[in-house]
Amino acid sequence: MTPATPLLPPAHWRDFLALTKPRVMTLVVFTGLCGMLAAPVGVHPVIGFTAILCIALGAGAAGALNQWYESDIDAVMRRTQKRPLPDGRMDRQAALHFGVGLGAFSVLFMGFAVNAVAAAILTVSILFYVLVYTVWLKRRTPQNIVIGGAAGAFPPLIGWAAATGDIALLPVLLFLFVFLWTPPHFWALALFMKSDYAAAGVPMLPVVSGERTTRTQIGLYTIPMAAVAILPWPLGLTGAIYGIAAVLLTGWFALLAVRVAKRTTHADDAMKPEKALFKYSILYLFVMFGALVVDRWFA
């Protein structure tokens, strides 16, 4: 007989906030904002604000549903053990209702207040993160983040669509850029979090195929990522501000990726190259999208 689940008191608002993965989502929302600001048409500030709010709420909902589904894994990994569900600070039903309610609200609000195209892409990204990545692929294949990672690449498209009601070549390139950035971003982290994933039985690339393959794959994905990062400039979609920033920032990314790829065993660096690449990957995406907006507005 299964023991009855003890009734938990209502969770603190901070725990609901933690369910939305606020730190990761800042970059998701920022790329959405930059996608909107890079569009060739002005947006009414209220509509613009609403669109960004909806991306934030939708992404938060996706994060909550992800945590609802995988609290068993989160309970095993040191990095995630203190989350509200594995730590027993929140009732599972509450997390589920919060995620579904917030997700539905974000999509409907986007649809009614902004436009149907933005609402449709937001729906796809939430479903992609929750169903394709979390439920279907994460526990099955080391390609989980390659395919499922597409979810996190949609926000620039959503932001652009919120402004124009349409999609175009530049936001598609931005989608591809984040899509190709995700494997080096995540596998760099997975290299130094390998034992956590192994303990939880999650088939991340370093666990299944080993460190050597992961390092090579990071190097390989960096090549098309770099090409797509710079491409908007020669295509005339951006000016030299973005172009020069892209060349320099991407050059540094490539250098770090080569250091990760070449590393064979553990040397005594101040910081392991994979840790340096992971940290830089976040700063890199922030600055690249910032440079895009500066270029489109001031060039």
Ligand code: HEM
């Ligand atoms: C499937 C794709 C991805 C996976 C599996 C992944 C995984 C992770 C993990 C495990 C962390 C450590 C966070 C933590 O300590 O809880 C992290 C950090 C982070 N990720 Fe990703 N990520 C992915 C895609 C993205 C995307 C698309 C973005 C934004 C565009 C992003 C932005 C960030 C940021 C900003 C952080 C740092 C958070 C902090 O400061 O704690 N990630 N990522």
Ligand SMILES: CC(C)=CCC/C(C)=C/CC/C(C)=C/COP(=O)(O)OP(=O)(O)O
């Ligand atoms: C609606 C919308 C724009 C959604 C975007 C959601 C999205 C794909 C965000 C970035 C990806 C992310 C948080 C991965 C965490 O992986 P994980 O879930 O394996 O990490 P964990 O081990 O920390 O739970």
